[in-house]
Amino acid sequence: MIEAIGLTKRYGKTVAVDDLSFSVAPGKVTGFLGPNGAGKSTTMRMILGLDRPTSGKVLIDGKPYAGLHRPLRTVGALLDAKWVHPNRSARAHLRWLAKSNGLPARRVDEVLETVGLTAVAGKRAGGYSLGMSQRLGIAAALLGDPQVLLFDEPVNGLDPEGILWIRNFMQGLAAEGRTVLVSSHLLSEMALTASDLVVIGKGKLISQSTTQEFVERSSEASVKVRSPQLGALGPLLVDKGFTVRDNGDTSLSVSGATSDQIGDIVAANGFVLHELSPQRGSLEEAFMQLTGDAVEYHAEIGK
Amino acid sequence: MTLLAVERIKLFSTRSPWWCAALALVITVGITALIAANTSTEFPLTVGVTQAFYTFGMYVVLVMAALAITTEYRFSTIRATFLAVPNRISALLAKTVVVSLLAGVIGELVAFGSWGISKLIKPDVNIAINTAQEWRNVAGVGAVFFVGAIFAIAIGTLLRHTAGAVALLLVWALVVESLVGIIPKIGDDIQRWMPFVNGNRFLTAGTEPFPGEPVINYPFGAWGSLGYFAAISVGLLIVAFVVAKRRDA
Numbered sequence: 001m002i003e004a005i006g007l008t009k010r011y012g013k014t015v016a017v018d019d020l021s022f023s024v025a026p027g028k029v030t031g032f033l034g035p036n037g038a039g040k041s042t043t044m045r046m047i048l049g050l051d052r053p054t055s056g057k058v059l060i061d062g063k064p065y066a067g068l069h070r071p072l073r074t075v076g077a078l079l080d081a082k083w084v085h086p087n088r089s090a091r092a093h094l095r096w097l098a099k100s101n102g103l104p105a106r107r108v109d110e111v112l113e114t115v116g117l118t119a120v121a122g123k124r125a126g127g128y129s130l131g132m133s134q135r136l137g138i139a140a141a142l143l144g145d146p147q148v149l150l151f152d153e154p155v156n157g158l159d160p161e162g163i164l165w166i167r168n169f170m171q172g173l174a175a176e177g178r179t180v181l182v183s184s185h186l187l188s189e190m191a192l193t194a195s196d197l198v199v200i201g202k203g204k205l206i207s208q209s210t211t212q213e214f215v216e217r218s219s220e221a222s223v224k225v226r227s228p229q230l231g232a233l234g235p236l237l238v239d240k241g242f243t244v245r246d247n248g249d250t251s252l253s254v255s256g257a258t259s260d261q262i263g264d265i266v267a268a269n270g271f272v273l274h275e276l277s278p279q280r281g282s283l284e285e286a287f288m289q290l291t292g293d294a295v296e297y298h299a300e301i302g303k
Numbered sequence: 304m305t306l307l308a309v310e311r312i313k314l315f316s317t318r319s320p321w322w323c324a325a326l327a328l329v330i331t332v333g334i335t336a337l338i339a340a341n342t343s344t345e346f347p348l349t350v351g352v353t354q355a356f357y358t359f360g361m362y363v364v365l366v367m368a369a370l371a372i373t374t375e376y377r378f379s380t381i382r383a384t385f386l387a388v389p390n391r392i393s394a395l396l397a398k399t400v401v402v403s404l405l406a407g408v409i410g411e412l413v414a415f416g417s418w419g420i421s422k423l424i425k426p427d428v429n430i431a432i433n434t435a436q437e438w439r440n441v442a443g444v445g446a447v448f449f450v451g452a453i454f455a456i457a458i459g460t461l462l463r464h465t466a467g468a469v470a471l472l473l474v475w476a477l478v479v480e481s482l483v484g485i486i487p488k489i490g491d492d493i494q495r496w497m498p499f500v501n502g503n504r505f506l507t508a509g510t511e512p513f514p515g516e517p518v519i520n521y522p523f524g525a526w527g528s529l530g531y532f533a534a535i536s537v538g539l540l541i542v543a544f545v546v547a548k549r550r551d552a
Contacts, residue, residue, distance in 0.1 A: 049389050050382055051551040066389040077386060083379040085317055092316035100309045100387040140383070 001026055001179055002047060002148060006056035009042050009203075016042045018203040019056065024181045024196075026147070029174045031194030031211065032183035039203035040183040041079065044152050047181075048077055060148055072101040076141030077150040081133035086126020090117055090136050093125060094143060101144055111139040131162045138169070148179045155189060167193045191215060222255040223262055226275035233271050240265060251275065306388065306397035313380075314371060314401055323367035324409050327360035328416055334359060335417035339424045348428045350437045351510040353421040357444045358476075358503075360413040364406045364448050365472050368455035371402045373465040385552045392544050395460065399540060403452040410448030414441045436509040439525060447502045450533045451476075454498065457539035460547050475499075484517055495519050498535040505529035 002024040009017040017039040024030045034040050045051040047058045049065035057064065060075055068074050084093050094108040112118045115135040120128070125136060134154065141149055151170065155163045170193060174180045184190050190197060190211065197214045199206040207214060227233055230252060237244050237254055242262075245253045254262060259278045266273050314320055334356045342348040372395075375381040388394040418441055421430060432441055455472055462468040476499045484494040494500055500519070508525035512518060523531055 045551070048386055050385060052549070068389070071389055072387055079382070080379060083383045085313075085374065085378050085380050087317045087319075088313075089316065092312065096309050096312040096316070097383065097387055099305065099312060100384075102305065 001062075002058065002060055002181060003062075004043070004047070004056070004058040007043065007046060007053055007058055008055045009039070009046060009051065010054045016203050017046070017053075020200065020203065020205055021056075022198045022205060022208050024179055024198070026179040027174060027177050028195045029170050029180045029182060029193055030196040030198060031190035032181055032198050032200070033187060033190050034183075034185065034200040034206075036185050038185075038200050040185075040200065041152055042203075043200075044077070044079055044150055044181075044183060047150065048075070048079070070101040070144070072097065072103070072144035072146065074144070074146050075148045075150065076144060076146040077152075078134075078137040078141045078154060079150070079152045081130070081137035084125040084133070084136065087124050089122050090125050090128075090139075091121040093136070094139060097140055097143055103144055107143055107145075111142045114142060115139045130157050131159065134158060134162065134166070138166075146178070149173055149181070151180075151182045153183055153185070155184070163189075222253045222279045223257055223259045224251055224275060224277045224279050225254055225262060225266075225273070226251040227266075227271060227273050229271050233266065233269075236265065236269060237262070253279070306393055307401055309388075310398045310401040313398075314405065317374075319370055319374070320367055320405060323363050323370075324405075324412075327363040327367075327409050327413055330363065331356055331360035331413045332416040332420050336420045336424060339421035342425065342428070348421060348425050348430060349510075350418070350430050350432060350440055351507065351513075353418045353430060354414060354440050354444060354506065355513065356417065357410070357413060357447070357506070360409070361448055361451055362473060362476065364409055365451055365455040365476065366469050368402050368406055368452035369459035369468040369472055370465060371398065372456050372459035373463060373468050376463040377465060382552050391548050391552075395544055395547060399453060399456050402456060403449045406452035407445040407449035410445035411442065413448075414444035436525075439508075440506050440510065443506045443529070446529060447506060447532070450502060450529070450536050451499070453533075453540055454536040457536065457543040460540075460543035484519070491519065495521050498532045501528040502532040505532065 004020055004022050007017055007020040008015070020039070020043060032040055032043070042051060046053050047060070047065065060068065065071060065075065084090075090112065091108060094111065095105065098105060098108050109118070112121050115138050117132065117135055117139060120132065125133070128136065138154075141151070149170075154166050154170075158166065170180050170182060182190070182193060194211055196209070197211050198208045199214065209217075224247075225233070225237075228250070230246075230250060234244055234246065234252055237252070237257070240257075242257045243255045245255075247253055259276050263273075263276055266276075335353055338352065338356070339348055342352065372381075375384065384394050385391055418430065418432070432438055455468075458472055459468040462471065480494070480497040480499050483497065484490045486493065501521070501523070504519075504521050504523075505525050505528045508521075508528065521528060
């Protein structure tokens with residue numbers, strides 16, 4: 001159980017995280033979603049006591065991170081797979097971590113086995129591929145067999161096989177009753193992995209709900225209408241109370257109506273139709289719509 | 304104790320401490336060998352001469368100690384450390400103890416290695432270590448390395464960047480402390496309060512100054528100078544720890 005209460009982080013005049021409150025429940029994967037620069041990593045660093053909140057607090061099982069005794073036994077985190085000395089072997093890296101939290105040396109071999117790095121455990125970590133580094137990071141997170149796990153963008157840069165492995169792995173951890181918080185800027189990825197979503201933009205909470213609710217609420221359905229008589233048909237549909245948008249390619253997007261309703265109206269008024277097709281907004285579009293105002297750095301296209 | 308074991312694993316699972324220890328030994332013992340071989344009746348070999356080049360090894364050890372902390376920042380393993388041990392002061396203190404002890408051991412090896420090679424090269428010259436002053440001059444090198452490492456770790460923790468910390472340490476110990484004396488009027492007064500100058504004073508108090516060596520009117524006796532050097536280093540370390548505790552990792 002992770003609980004953030006009014007969490008705020010300011011760097012000079014920039015507000016990275018703004019009065020953020022949310023909670024992460026055990027037994028499921030919770031996605032922590034937001035565009036790049038939304039404050040996801042900063043929030044995770046505050047959860048782990050690495051960064052000091054300007055105000056507010058965040059508790060893990062009711063305690064601040066610094067108040068945990070042998071914290072690796074309660075919380076495992078993978079914030080950046082590159083937090084390893086490149087000339088130290090994977091085994092040595094895990095060995096000092098285990099030692100620091102009073103974990104037996106055999107745990108090192110167990111977690112190496114779990115993530116499939118046993119064969120290369122003696123090699124220097126600097127020579128690892130991204131996928132191997134990621135696995136080492138996960139091994140470090142699992143070392144203390146913690147009930148709470150945090151992963152920051154764990155699938156970034158991984159190949160499809162690695163992505164699938166991590167996805168199944170996180171769901172397996174949640175199924176064992178653990179609290180799993182995974183950040184990502186990709187809604188499509190989170191839709192496959194997480195059952196709950198905490199969505200933030202520009203450091204502010206946009207929504208906390210189940211993934212399904214979020215997707216249904218945000219991906220509004222529309223109907224594409226193509227006809228040679230759009231000039232007359234458009235105003236008619238507006239009169240009926242639907243929201244009509246001209247796509248500019250002799251077609252209209254009508255939202256708030258089903259294709260049945262539109263077909264009936266067209267027939268009753270004797271118009272010609274060339275196309276009538278229901279459209280489902282993509283998850284990415286929905287996400288862009290919700291967080292569009294909350295993107296920190298806008299790219300200017302076509303100027 | 305656990306944290307000391309953790310820092311020991313960390314220190315010895317990379318290669319840089321081994322290289323630094325070897326380099327400190329080879330440079331110091333090598334130069335001492337050259338000098339010992341070229342001593343004569345006009346410039347006789349003494350216990351003091353065998354220890355005159357300890358600073359070469361010390362600079363290498365200062366770099367090693369600074370690296371022990373700046374590489375943690377460079378590779379963000381300091382964050383992994385603070386995740387495992389949220390009490391940052393204990394984690395950093397354990398590192399300081401382990402690295403400084405290693406520095407002290409290297410210092411003793413450098414000192415007795417330099418003395419031993421001189422003895423081998425000039426077996427007929429009597430450089431037996433007899434007096435308390437001579438013991439301080441040789442065995443004291445380890446203590447100076449130990450305190451110097453604390454100083455270097457404090458600087459490394461404050462600056463966090465290898466290049467900055469190493470440059471500052473070397474410029475300070477090599478240039479600033481020796482050149483500050485040439486400032487007219489106040490130079491001498493400043494120089495006698497310099498930390499590494501006082502560390503050197505601890506080793507050399509009571510020996511004949513080498514030709515051309517400036518004569519400084521020190522504020523303390525031999526052990527007082529070491530205490531002063533230690534106080535400055537520990538003070539700096541406390542400042543560094545307070546800063547590290549407050550700032551975002």
